[in-house]
Amino acid sequence: MLTIQNLHKAYHTHTVLDQVSLELPQGQVLAVLGRSGCGKTTLLKALAGLLTPDAGSINWAGQSMDAVPPREREMVYLFQEPLLFPHLTVFENIAYGLRVRKEAETHVQQKVAQMLQELELQEHAQKKPAQLSGGQRQRVAFGRAIIFLPRVLLLDEPFASLDAQTRATMQRLFLRLARKYGITALFVTHDVKESLLVGDRFAYMAAGKLQVYTSREAFIADPQTGVRDELAFWSALEQQTPYQP
Numbered sequence: 001m002l003t004i005q006n007l008h009k010a011y012h013t014h015t016v017l018d019q020v021s022l023e024l025p026q027g028q029v030l031a032v033l034g035r036s037g038c039g040k041t042t043l044l045k046a047l048a049g050l051l052t053p054d055a056g057s058i059n060w061a062g063q064s065m066d067a068v069p070p071r072e073r074e075m076v077y078l079f080q081e082p083l084l085f086p087h088l089t090v091f092e093n094i095a096y097g098l099r100v101r102k103e104a105e106t107h108v109q110q111k112v113a114q115m116l117q118e119l120e121l122q123e124h125a126q127k128k129p130a131q132l133s134g135g136q137r138q139r140v141a142f143g144r145a146i147i148f149l150p151r152v153l154l155l156d157e158p159f160a161s162l163d164a165q166t167r168a169t170m171q172r173l174f175l176r177l178a179r180k181y182g183i184t185a186l187f188v189t190h191d192v193k194e195s196l197l198v199g200d201r202f203a204y205m206a207a208g209k210l211q212v213y214t215s216r217e218a219f220i221a222d223p224q225t226g227v228r229d230e231l232a233f234w235s236a237l238e239q240q241t242p243y244q245p
């Protein structure tokens with residue numbers, strides 16, 4: 001269980017995280033919907049240990065993460081633009097975390113080969129990141145992040161820069177692997193449909209405040225999320241009836 005209590009962060013007089021609290025059981029995905037600038041990235045960075053909050057606490061399985069350095073936290077941040085080692089091959093990029101942990105080389109070979117298969121990247125194993133498309137690079141980054149089963153995966157609009165078709169493929173891949181590996185994740189997005197697709201639980205962020213919902217229905221029903229309105233829009237388009245705003 002990930003437990004966040006009263007997390008607070010301000011830049012001068014500008015409050016960016018305002019008493020953020022949440023509980024997320026292991027193996028669940030929390031979809032966090034919010035507009036640009038509401039504080040989503042700041043929240044993920046605080047969890048990953050990439051910035052220090054002014055107040056509040058972060059716990060994993062009852063253990064405080066507050067003083068744990070980023071590398072040992074195992075709360076892995078996946079950026080919109082995948083950060084890969086440009087001089088390493090796809091295989092070496094995915095193997096990186098396992099080799100840092102000094103896992104046996106036979107074990108590394110086996111695990112990476114399996115991950116390449118799951119990501120459908122076998123034929124690209126010996127390529128460098130510059131030889132891949134954006135979607136392929138994001139798959140490598142995803143595989144590298146989940147191969148050593150982090151405590152929490154922090155996804156910051158990971159598929160936002162992909163075309164609609166690649167994005168849908170990645171969303172399905174994420175769902176399949178998240179279930180298979182029992183991944184606990186915060187999935188930040190400004191895309192309503194993506195939030196509904198990936199989330200087991202739902203939250204909405206506005207002006208540094210995080211509203212966590214008790215159910216999917218409560219998330220959809222809250223007018224501030226705009227979810228119901230957007231669903232009505234898509235439904236009208238699909239049925240070719242005039243949209244009533």
Ligand SMILES: Nc1ncnc2c1ncn2[C@@H]1O[C@H](COP(=O)(O)OP(=O)(O)OP(=O)(O)O)[C@@H](O)[C@H]1O
Pocket residue numbers: 011016034035036037038039040041042043
């Ligand atoms: N280092 C900083 N110094 C000052 N203000 C900052 C800093 N980092 C972020 N902010 C401000 O904090 C607010 C929240 O930023 P954050 O990056 O968390 O938003 P976001 O919800 O992730 O937005 P986006 O969807 O555009 O990435 C913004 O108003 C931003 O300008």
